[in-house]
Structure formats: structure tokens, C-alpha cells
Amino acid sequence: MLSRSSLVLALLTCFAFTTMAAAGRIEQKSFxxxxxxxxxxxxxxxxxxxxxxxxxxxxxxxxxxxxxxxxxxxxxxxxxxxxxxxxxxxxxxxxxxxxxxxxxxxxxxxxxxxxxxxxxxxxxxxxxxxxxxxxxxxxxxxxxxxxxxxxxxxxxxxxxxxxxxxxxxxxxxxxxxxxxxxxxxxxxxxxxxxxxxxxxxxxxxxxxxxxxxxxxxxxxxxxxxxxxxxxxxxxxxxxxxxxxxxxxxxxxxxxxxxxxxxxxxxxxxxxxxxxxxxxxxxxxxxxxxxxxxxxxxxxxxxxxxxxxxxxxxxxxxxxxxxxxGHPFADNPPPSVSITSASATGTSITVTGSAAASAGPLAEVSVRLDGQFPQPQKIASGTTAWTVAFDNLRNNANYLPVAIAKDNDGLTASVTGQAVAVGVPPNNVPPVVAIDNLSIRGDCITLIGSASDTDDQVARVEVQLATRGFKPADLSQGSYQYQECGLPAGTYSTQAQATDVLGAKSAIASGPNANVSDLEVVTANWQVHMNAGRLRVYGARCPSIGFGACDVGFLEIFSANQFNPFPLQRKAASPDWYVHRENIP
CATH class of the missing domain: 3.40.50.1820 (Alpha/Beta hydrolase fold, catalytic domain)
Known part of the structure; x- marks a missing residue:
């Protein structure tokens, strides 16, 4: 327990920080x-x-x-x-x-x-x-x-x-x-x-x-x-x-x-x-x-x-x-373009150009994406460059990706059009699924899987209700998507995958997500204070003075010390409460 003098000092610190934090805002996030x-x-x-x-x-x-x-x-x-x-x-x-x-x-x-x-x-x-x-x-x-x-x-x-x-x-x-x-x-x-x-x-x-x-x-x-x-x-x-x-x-x-x-x-x-x-x-x-x-x-x-x-x-x-005084580089990144990409037998030759705003380019590299991806190769030349890939798998599509790097380490990339070697079968669209849904306060998190039998998955996009499709984090066949700050309501969930050749999966639907009209944040009193949840409340609140709308700071600190505890409010309300039953 704090002594009375220490508690007074803590309260004075609270008031000072609350005043200082008026400019700008602090947002609490979950990773x-x-x-x-x-x-x-x-x-x-x-x-x-x-x-x-x-x-x-x-x-x-x-x-x-x-x-x-x-x-x-x-x-x-x-x-x-x-x-x-x-x-x-x-x-x-x-x-x-x-x-x-x-x-x-x-x-x-x-x-x-x-x-x-x-x-x-x-x-x-x-x-x-x-x-x-x-x-x-x-x-x-x-x-x-x-x-x-x-x-x-x-x-x-x-x-x-x-x-x-x-x-x-x-x-x-x-x-x-x-x-x-x-x-x-x-x-x-x-x-x-x-x-x-x-x-x-x-x-x-x-x-x-x-x-x-x-x-x-x-x-x-x-x-x-x-x-x-x-x-x-x-x-x-x-x-x-x-x-x-x-x-x-x-x-x-x-x-x-x-x-x-x-x-x-x-x-x-x-x-x-x-x-x-x-x-x-x-x-x-x-x-x-x-x-x-x-x-x-x-x-x-x-x-x-x-x-x-x-x-x-x-x-x-x-x-x-x-x-x-130390940006990543003093100059803007380079530029790169693919002029042509063509197949001869089981070989593909890719040519293009690149430029740096100041000084020479360090290198241009090219890789081939697709069902049978080819690792990155250093091109011959820089401002005008060419690279050849030989002994490729027949009857397959390949997607050239060129990357230019300047002497400061800045890079730029461009993706070309798909090149067919032989007669590839029709491109099979990828498959996507929503495997898990979780809700934390006003945040919805979706975790799922995406795969493609004849190609690579390039991206997965997720839509909550009618809020539009937005990109998810994609890694080795799985994806994760989180959206926070959502108003209370029921949200349908959908996901769609796209492969490197542009084929889209069928839209997968997941369970509905219900976001409560109550926002709940769990943190220690210092974090609550910094975010403005613990502050001076006026006469319309049951508790007048520093604390939450319904409970004063002395009672809050006595119950929790420096341990985390939840505060809650109705969405868009400025007032935070310790006890849910007190929220009007």
C-alpha cells in the first residue's frame, strides 16, 4: 500500500500528465x-x-x-x-x-x-x-x-x-x-x-x-x-x-x-x-x-x-x-521496368531497364513466380538489363518479378505478365478458408488458410460486413487479419484469395462476429491514466474528482495496486466505469 504522502504525489503526477497529454493522442494497441x-x-x-x-x-x-x-x-x-x-x-x-x-x-x-x-x-x-x-x-x-x-x-x-x-x-x-x-x-x-x-x-x-x-x-x-x-x-x-x-x-x-x-x-x-x-x-x-x-x-x-x-x-x-539527419537514403528509390518476357522452348528471357536518381545502380535481380518458382538471379547490366532462365518445367506459367537496388540499399520492384512454357493447363483458382474468429473489445481477428494446387497464393483479402475487402497478413499458407475500432453490431465475415496469375478463389464465408456496444480495456492504472480513461470526472458522474466515472482513484488503487483491471464504457461515450452495472 502507498502511504498518504506517496498517494498524493501519485495523484499530482496523474493531474500533471493528464494536462500535458492534451495535445495529440495515445492509442492502445494489441499485437x-x-x-x-x-x-x-x-x-x-x-x-x-x-x-x-x-x-x-x-x-x-x-x-x-x-x-x-x-x-x-x-x-x-x-x-x-x-x-x-x-x-x-x-x-x-x-x-x-x-x-x-x-x-x-x-x-x-x-x-x-x-x-x-x-x-x-x-x-x-x-x-x-x-x-x-x-x-x-x-x-x-x-x-x-x-x-x-x-x-x-x-x-x-x-x-x-x-x-x-x-x-x-x-x-x-x-x-x-x-x-x-x-x-x-x-x-x-x-x-x-x-x-x-x-x-x-x-x-x-x-x-x-x-x-x-x-x-x-x-x-x-x-x-x-x-x-x-x-x-x-x-x-x-x-x-x-x-x-x-x-x-x-x-x-x-x-x-x-x-x-x-x-x-x-x-x-x-x-x-x-x-x-x-x-x-x-x-x-x-x-x-x-x-x-x-x-x-x-x-x-x-x-x-x-x-x-x-x-x-x-x-x-x-x-x-x-x-x-x-539519417533517412534511409538521401535520394528517392530507383525505378525499374520489364520491357519483354518471352519463352523459347523451356527457357525464358526477361529484359528491361532501371534507373537511379543519383549515382549508379548496384544491381538488378529477377525471379520467376508460379507453380514452379525460380530463385532470384542477378541480371546482366543495370540501366539496360537481361536475364535468362533455362531448363524450366514444361507446360507451366511463370510470372517475372524484377527488383532494382541502388548503392544506398533502396529497392524498387515490378511484376510483368505471365509467360507460358509449353501448353499449361487451365489455371486452377486458389482455395481459402476462415478457420478461427476471435473478438476482443472492438477488435475482430480472423485466422485462416489459403492454398493453390498449381500456383502460388499472392494475397488474401478479408471483408467485415460491407466495409470492403482489405489485405490480410499472409505467411506460408496461413493468414491473419485484425480490424479494430469497430462500432457495435453484427459483422459477417468473408475472405478471398488471389494467386500470382490473377485467379481468384470463391469467396469463403465465416461465422458472424458480434461486437458489443461496450468497450472494455484491461490495463494498470498508469496506462488507463495515460489514455485518459482515469481522469477528473464532473458532476454528471456518480464519482466526482479523479478516477473513473463511478469510482474514485483511492478505491481503485486500494483494490488493484499496480495490477491490471478492466474499465468499460459504451461505444463513443467519454465516460469510463469500473462496474458494468453502473453504466447508464
Missing amino acids: MKKSYAGSRDRQYQVFVPSGYTGQSPVPMVMVLHGCGQTEVNMINETRFKDLAERDNFIVVYPFITSFDPLPQRAPNCWGFFIDEHIHEGAGEVEDLYQMALEVEAAFKIDPNRRYVTGLSSGAGMAVDLAVAHNEYFAAAGSVEGLPYSETSSSVAFLGCNVQGRFKPVSAVVAAMRAEQSKPDEQRPIPIMAIHARNDCKVNVTGSEHIRDSWLDRYGINRAAVATTDCTARGVACTHTKYGLPRRSVVETVLYEGDRGFNSAHYWVGDNSGQFANPNGPSASELQWTFFK
């Missing part, structure tokens, strides 16, 4: 477990600035909490929300939500040190990437300006994301973080007198190279590492190894191109850049931390908080400035 190993249901919150209209693409910054924290700490204790309101970008705040207890880890730690969670295609690193894709499906995000950062274990996971998905994120940040594939032994559990043990940089570089084996993963993703020189929990060696592993992995000169004094609020600080004078690849910000505050292991220079110290250079402002 549904995927089929790959290590995936879990997770919660996350998205800050949408008041200037966002959905008409023009905006940047996206993902901010990851550290051990013992939730996404609420990052909302309150960093300044990304304020910067997003000022400069009009989307901020994503994931919450780890749940995790396997083994190998042993402290509460709410991201598994930056667990092999199952740091590789593309599985675990937490893939869940976070898929979460970013969900945000892109809901909001208009600039693909040239996607960023990720975090604190402590969240910084370690941000580094993991930067390595595992460097083809997706434009740049990354790390505050008191650790290099890729580092072990938990790097964290000092016994205070300032016993430092953690770190892998040699060569082992980190080898792990990075092993993870980045594909041609589109060779781009040196820019990164900024911020660290207290006297951090007793994660030694500054962590950020020094981030720097050194990046320089070695991408062949960057170890000599700094710029060093400046970033001293702020009396805290000594040095900002160093590596790469090219016009565009750095690695930047470090090393400052003198306050060992009297969490052993100098905290988010620096922004708001006060349990894991944040306002004294020093602003980690949020430094990283946002770095991010703004």
Missing part, C-alpha cells in the same frame, strides 16, 4: 501472437500527434523500455511524445507484456541476450518488426524514415533490431545499451566494484555478419550510442563495443570525423562522429552520470522519473536530431 517460434500476444501504445492528417507520410520512432519498466515509463520519462507533437511524427511504445521465465531474466527485460529472440524470423525481435508493420498498416509512415531506440535492455533489443532488420530501419539509437549478441554477463549485478564481462568485439562482428547474410542486409545502418562514462550497471564498454563492432563490420575508418562538447546543465559530455563529414554512420555521446541516481544507469536529460534523470544532455533531442 496478436504469430505462428513463428517465440511470438507472443503483446500490448503497445502509439502516440499520434495532433498535426497528423493521414494525407502525407510521417516518420516513425519505436522506443523500447528497459528492465523493470513498462512502455508507460518511456511515454512519461522521455521527450519523444513532445518532439513528435512539435515535428509531426508517430511514436510507438511496445510493452514486452510477457516472456519465458527461462533463461532467468529480471522483470520486463527484453531478451537481447537470448539467441531465440535476436534473429530475423523469430522471437521478440521479429514481434517488434511485425508490430512496426502493423503501425504502417494503420498510419501513413514514410518508408525512408523508420527508427528504433531504447534504454538498457530495450537499447540492447534496439541494437538487435538494427542488425536483424537493417533493410527496414533507417537508423537506430541506444541509451546505456549493449552490442549485438552480447550475453547477460555484461550486466554488473554487484554494483560499481565488479564490472560485467563482455565478448570481444571480433565475436560481435562475426555474429553480425552471420545475421546479415542476404544481399539487402549489407547496408551500414547508422547508430547513435549514448552512455554514462561511470554507469555501474552497464559499463560504458557496452557503447564502446557498439561503436567498434559497427566500425569493423562495415569497414569504417576508426578515426573520428568530428568531436564536440555537448555539456548540458553542468554535466560534462563529449559527442563524437565516425564515417564521413557529410553523413556519419556511428555517433557516440558519452557523459558523466550521477552515480547517486540508479548507479548512473538511466535515461538522461529529459523528464524526471523512476528511470530518468533530467540533468545532462537530452537523449531524446540528440537522437531525434540524429534520426532527422
Whole structure:
């Protein structure tokens, strides 16, 4: 139980945050477990600035909490929300939500040190990437300006994301973080007198190279590492190894191109850049931390908080400035077109052209989709290119797909017309089914299967009632579709699949979904408060003052402490209730 003075302080914090959060809005989201190993249901919150209209693409910054924290700490204790309101970008705040207890880890730690969670295609690193894709499906995000950062274990996971998905994120940040594939032994559990043990940089570089084996993963993703020189929990060696592993992995000169004094609020600080004078690849910000505050292991220079110290250079402002100066590429992506695709016997020759807005193209590659797909081949030439596929299966259709990549790593693709080898049989349409339907609050989720006996399924689309067909997430013969914010009512469900040659399946119908006129959200009081569900209610509510419409905050906190509890309201009503029977 909180003491009376602590409770008063908590209430004052509530009021202050409620006032501060007036600009823009925070949306609470649910991430549904995927089929790959290590995936879990997770919660996350998205800050949408008041200037966002959905008409023009905006940047996206993902901010990851550290051990013992939730996404609420990052909302309150960093300044990304304020910067997003000022400069009009989307901020994503994931919450780890749940995790396997083994190998042993402290509460709410991201598994930056667990092999199952740091590789593309599985675990937490893939869940976070898929979460970013969900945000892109809901909001208009600039693909040239996607960023990720975090604190402590969240910084370690941000580094993991930067390595595992460097083809997706434009740049990354790390505050008191650790290099890729580092072990938990790097964290000092016994205070300032016993430092953690770190892998040699060569082992980190080898792990990075092993993870980045594909041609589109060779781009040196820019990164900024911020660290207290006297951090007793994660030694500054962590950020020094981030720097050194990046320089070695991408062949960057170890000599700094710029060093400046970033001293702020009396805290000594040095900002160093590596790469090219016009565009750095690695930047470090090393400052003198306050060992009297969490052993100098905290988010620096922004708001006060349990894991944040306002004294020093602003980690949020430094990283946002770095991010703004590091889009995925300084130039727009290339263009590519297919001029012709023709068959001779059991061979297909594809020709075309490509161009980059500045500088030469790196390569053009072509693959053939269809019932007997052919792997990607590097074309001969770039601005004018050609590629031949020989010894193809006879009596089949093939669909050419060309991909151009420039020297910045940006890509563009185009799909041509189907080419017949021999006399293919009539194209059999795909088959689709709705296998499972679930309803959570105002969200409907459909999971199903799609297959094609003579071709590949290109896409699956789902329709709820008469809301129009919308694309589902398709992966290895299964698909998932989620739509939230639905008004109360009964929704029929339909799905349709299309193969790569354009044949459509019959429309599959699933069970009806009934969305209640009651919206129910389960979260702890901090999350409810941040979303405006716990706030000051006026005279029309049974409870006057801070809390829910029918119950005051003291009673709510006494019953639930920091544990999650449900609040409910009628759709579109501004008033939230603890007890359903009190809703008029």
C-alpha cells in the first residue's frame, strides 16, 4: 500500500500528465501472437500527434523500455511524445507484456541476450518488426524514415533490431545499451566494484555478419550510442563495443570525423562522429552520470522519473536530431521496368531497364513466380538489363518479378505478365478458408488458410460486413487479419484469395462476429491514466474528482495496486466505469 504522502504525489503526477497529454493522442494497441517460434500476444501504445492528417507520410520512432519498466515509463520519462507533437511524427511504445521465465531474466527485460529472440524470423525481435508493420498498416509512415531506440535492455533489443532488420530501419539509437549478441554477463549485478564481462568485439562482428547474410542486409545502418562514462550497471564498454563492432563490420575508418562538447546543465559530455563529414554512420555521446541516481544507469536529460534523470544532455533531442539527419537514403528509390518476357522452348528471357536518381545502380535481380518458382538471379547490366532462365518445367506459367537496388540499399520492384512454357493447363483458382474468429473489445481477428494446387497464393483479402475487402497478413499458407475500432453490431465475415496469375478463389464465408456496444480495456492504472480513461470526472458522474466515472482513484488503487483491471464504457461515450452495472 502507498502511504498518504506517496498517494498524493501519485495523484499530482496523474493531474500533471493528464494536462500535458492534451495535445495529440495515445492509442492502445494489441499485437496478436504469430505462428513463428517465440511470438507472443503483446500490448503497445502509439502516440499520434495532433498535426497528423493521414494525407502525407510521417516518420516513425519505436522506443523500447528497459528492465523493470513498462512502455508507460518511456511515454512519461522521455521527450519523444513532445518532439513528435512539435515535428509531426508517430511514436510507438511496445510493452514486452510477457516472456519465458527461462533463461532467468529480471522483470520486463527484453531478451537481447537470448539467441531465440535476436534473429530475423523469430522471437521478440521479429514481434517488434511485425508490430512496426502493423503501425504502417494503420498510419501513413514514410518508408525512408523508420527508427528504433531504447534504454538498457530495450537499447540492447534496439541494437538487435538494427542488425536483424537493417533493410527496414533507417537508423537506430541506444541509451546505456549493449552490442549485438552480447550475453547477460555484461550486466554488473554487484554494483560499481565488479564490472560485467563482455565478448570481444571480433565475436560481435562475426555474429553480425552471420545475421546479415542476404544481399539487402549489407547496408551500414547508422547508430547513435549514448552512455554514462561511470554507469555501474552497464559499463560504458557496452557503447564502446557498439561503436567498434559497427566500425569493423562495415569497414569504417576508426578515426573520428568530428568531436564536440555537448555539456548540458553542468554535466560534462563529449559527442563524437565516425564515417564521413557529410553523413556519419556511428555517433557516440558519452557523459558523466550521477552515480547517486540508479548507479548512473538511466535515461538522461529529459523528464524526471523512476528511470530518468533530467540533468545532462537530452537523449531524446540528440537522437531525434540524429534520426532527422539519417533517412534511409538521401535520394528517392530507383525505378525499374520489364520491357519483354518471352519463352523459347523451356527457357525464358526477361529484359528491361532501371534507373537511379543519383549515382549508379548496384544491381538488378529477377525471379520467376508460379507453380514452379525460380530463385532470384542477378541480371546482366543495370540501366539496360537481361536475364535468362533455362531448363524450366514444361507446360507451366511463370510470372517475372524484377527488383532494382541502388548503392544506398533502396529497392524498387515490378511484376510483368505471365509467360507460358509449353501448353499449361487451365489455371486452377486458389482455395481459402476462415478457420478461427476471435473478438476482443472492438477488435475482430480472423485466422485462416489459403492454398493453390498449381500456383502460388499472392494475397488474401478479408471483408467485415460491407466495409470492403482489405489485405490480410499472409505467411506460408496461413493468414491473419485484425480490424479494430469497430462500432457495435453484427459483422459477417468473408475472405478471398488471389494467386500470382490473377485467379481468384470463391469467396469463403465465416461465422458472424458480434461486437458489443461496450468497450472494455484491461490495463494498470498508469496506462488507463495515460489514455485518459482515469481522469477528473464532473458532476454528471456518480464519482466526482479523479478516477473513473463511478469510482474514485483511492478505491481503485486500494483494490488493484499496480495490477491490471478492466474499465468499460459504451461505444463513443467519454465516460469510463469500473462496474458494468453502473453504466447508464
